[in-house]
Amino acid sequence: MEAAGHKCVGFVEIDKYARASYSAIHDTEGEFEGHDITNISDNVIRSIGSVDIITGGFPCQAFSIAGKRRGFEDTRGTLFFEIMRWATILEPEILFLENVPGLLNHDEGITFETILRKMDEAGYDAEWDCLNACQFGVPQSRERIFIIGHSRKGSRRKIFPIESGNEQANYERLKKINNLFVSSKTSFSNEKEVFSSVSKQACIPILSPGREQNKRVYDPKVILEGNVNPSGSGMNGNVFSEEGLSPTLTTNKGEGLKIKIREATKKGYAEASKFDGVNLSMPESETRRGRVGKQIASTLDTGCQQGVVNEEMRIRKLTPRECWRLQGFPDLAFDAAAEVNSNSQLYKQAGNSVAVPVILAIAERL
Structure with a gap:
């Protein structure tokens, strides 16, 4: 105001x-x-x-x-x-x-x-x-x-x-x-960084990969859940579990890798890519939808159970600073x-x- x-x-x-x-x-x-x-x-x-x-x-x-x-x-x-x-x-x-x-x-x-x-x-x-x-x-x-x-x-x-x-x-x-x-x-110093970015694609700089990160990994192994290509094969169509690590990153067609996130949809999951937001609350729920935000976070709640897929294709929880940035x-x-x-x-x-x-x-x- x-x-x-x-x-x-x-x-x-x-x-x-x-x-x-x-x-x-x-x-x-x-x-x-x-x-x-x-x-x-x-x-x-x-x-x-x-x-x-x-x-x-x-x-x-x-x-x-x-x-x-x-x-x-x-x-x-x-x-x-x-x-x-x-x-x-x-x-x-x-x-x-x-x-x-x-x-x-x-x-x-x-x-x-x-x-x-x-x-x-x-x-x-x-x-x-x-x-x-x-x-x-x-x-x-x-x-x-x-x-x-x-x-x-x-x-x-x-x-x-x-x-x-x-x-x-x-x-x-x-x-x-x-x-x-x-x-x-x-x-406060006028030289201090205030906003990391005001870009519309603010999920990338505002979530600041590499700073104040929670490095927790859910399971130290690669888990391949399925393939979304029409043929049912090919690296570009691989979908990996949110519970594991990603495999080695490749240069395949620039499409990158994806992580499978459980959702109550016809497919049963959504695909999360690098810098996508992931709602971490009730991950085992069979009724939740819209858990993945494409380069965007879903609505913050008081528990702030929000995550982001980082550059290493791992899901980490947002920090308090990032949640405040998401509110502007x-x-x-x-x-x-x-x-x-x-x-x-x-x-x-x-x-x-x-x-x-x-x-x-x-x-x-x-």
């Missing part, structure tokens, strides 16, 4: 580890700080004063297909009503909310209808769109619903749709994010958070975060 010219006046976060990272990354001096939003009284909220925008994401687990989808029956889902309590007190011109796509069809649309009705009762007209982070300069397939509430007392500029996939625009946004961190943190954070931001948190918390925070360039793209239009 600040990269788009907005100024933060306060934040609320119940997780003490997330607060530690937030305060390490941003200059929060003079800002309002809240912890448990349900314990903040109306009078305290009024003391914040005038604000133009309330932005936030009420926890997605209550509506996500990855969870039990209990919606407003889940105590986490009720935090939407806390956001609306703040909106009725502070009366900002804009509400800027985020959640998972499952919010739209949860409980046959009743949950989303309730959200729109509550916003309408508070004096806000809503528009929304589903945006994928991979269209905004980061190599992660991450679809999220963004809802903009316009106060009927203020301006009503339409925000959506937003152009996506514009490489030059994405490059400029990443530069804005980079420059914000370089200029705001005097303790510069290395400077990660370095600050890493000084105050463990790797497990850094993984969790990456999975809980929003993709920074997507937020900037929306914030530029607010």
